Amino acid sequence: MNFSSKNPFLNNKTFSTAVSKKDQVHPATIIDYNDEMTLSGTINRSLILFLLLTASATVIWWMTFNGMNPMAPAIGGAVMGLVLVLIAAFKPHYSPYLAPGYALFEGLFIGGISALFEAKYPGIVIQAVGATFVTFMVCLILYKYKIVKVTEQFKSVVVAATLAIATYYLISWVFSMFSSFTPVHYGNSLMSIGISIFVIVIAALNLFLDFDRIEKGAEQKMPKYMEWYSAMGLMITLVWLYIEFLRLLSKMNSRN
Template structure:
């Protein structure tokens, strides 16, 4: 059984479908190689999405510290971002339009949440941003120089752990909504901090799977729109990682 990134944008089925469609070209047809997915193209798309997300988050950040309630744009951005994610998961060919939209709306969520945490723990946002950036660069370096190899066993372990985390979060959320149950990852206990560290490790390992699928997609000459699709998936992982760093740092700050 082949396991690939649990990130819905970088799963094997979607990439395989894109490959099969790209291969359905008559032998007499002239192929425009500028319409194929490339590694550099995906990197450029990722940078564009990052800039859009940062710009959107900066606007909400500024508005928050000038009196606006950040919860409304944060919740709205999260909901619309999720909708765009679901649409892109089923219609990846629309990624050139959906990915920038996702970055903008997710920026509203990130900006609002960041402002809330910053108000509670001054300086926490720059720490979380720095931790996310360093983690990304370390993982990229380890992958680029083949220090960490993405084998089938590696994929299996990361996917299983990611699925376990998602299931735990979902069950905890449902129970906390309808009962007085308090999930163990709430609060600042050592158990809660340990869970946050574990989740950060798994989120970081997902970056390796994302790098692998993007590289494989370029090698397999997938359609050009898959650059946006891959960049969007990578952005989802980075947002997850950033949020988890915020959660961990808030727990550590509340203990001091």
Template sequence: MNSNNPFLNNKTFSTAVSRKDNTFNAVTIDDNQDMTLSGTINRSLILFLLLIASATVIWWATSNEILNPIVPIIGGAVVGLILVLIASFKPEYSSYLAPGYALFEGLFIGGISVIFEAMYPGIVTQAVGATFVTFAVCLGLYKYKIVKVTEQFKSIVIAATLAIATYYLFSWVFSLFTSFVPVHYGNSMMSIGISVFVIVIAAMNLFLDFDMIEKGVQQRMPKYMEWYGAMGLMITLVWLYIEFLRLLSKLSKK
């Protein structure tokens, strides 16, 4: 089974192995050209810092009414999606695409955060804290093998994630052309329950990401896969943060 994260899937990792095997026929590859856990962690930190820097600039610009937050939200989302799609097909370019994704995703995050903070003061700090705590807990559970990523576990998480994506897509399309109001809108108990469920699934995707990165290191993937893995992990964290913003905003209306 593949990770639902398009960046961290078996097909991509298998392709990377194949490319590396072909390289072995021509030259000898040393350990410095292999994917490592420390290297992936370092790349993840770099992407995180780039995202924070970009988001901070947008936060300052929009808070001082220099820029309309809608502009970076749309621009960051569109360009970020394009970079994701390119990297999905060309992972060998991840060392260039991943930093670009972090910067543009920072524009999106910065704009969204400003809007939520204006509506619900203090919500951004809460969402950031909740995201970090969730990440730390999931990492600890995975590291100490309290949660094991089995094939059945993968199947459940992937099925749930696909169901959520399908629901969000159809709800958005119907709301555009009809008077349909999605169930997850508003602050009803049903809406809050859906948000909690989505957050749980997003958190469970972190386990899949950890597992695929670990397997990539064990299989000695090419060095550029460190950027690829870090980028995939960043996608999940951004999703988790957005879902926490949604949940906290619903709870603030109570």
């Protein structure tokens, strides 16, 4: 099986399609190499998205602690962010426009959720941000120096585990909506904490897959819009990782 990344933005089909379209250019066509995906360009796009998300989250954070209920903007941001993700998954060439929008809407969600957690557990947000940043840097260093190698077997295991988590979350949500069933990952039991730790590990491993696909995309000189597409995909993984750290820390704090 040829897996590359569970992240829907960094899958083989999208990247191979982008490459195949580029390969169809007539030999007589003048190629502007400024229109090719680069590693530095993807890094710059990722920083832009991070700043947009942070700015949006900061606004909601400030409004929340000034008396506004953050639930409406948080839910609206999550829904709109998902819509933009789905559009970009099928129309990656629109990513230069969709990615900034995703960052702004996702910032509403992150800001609202973070404010709620912070109100209940003071100091938890800075801990989750720090844990996410450290995890990202450790994974980046391990990948850069080839300490962790992204083999096909590695990809298969990570993708399978991520699919299992997504399926479990979906089934648990459906059952809890229509019955009195309480998923085992709810609450602050040791098992629930263990599940959160496992999910964080899988989310972190997805970063290696994302780094690998971004690097290969730059090597294959994909179209410039793939920088935005790749940056958007990386942001999705980081948001997932941050939310899972928030959940884990809240469980641990509630035991004290």
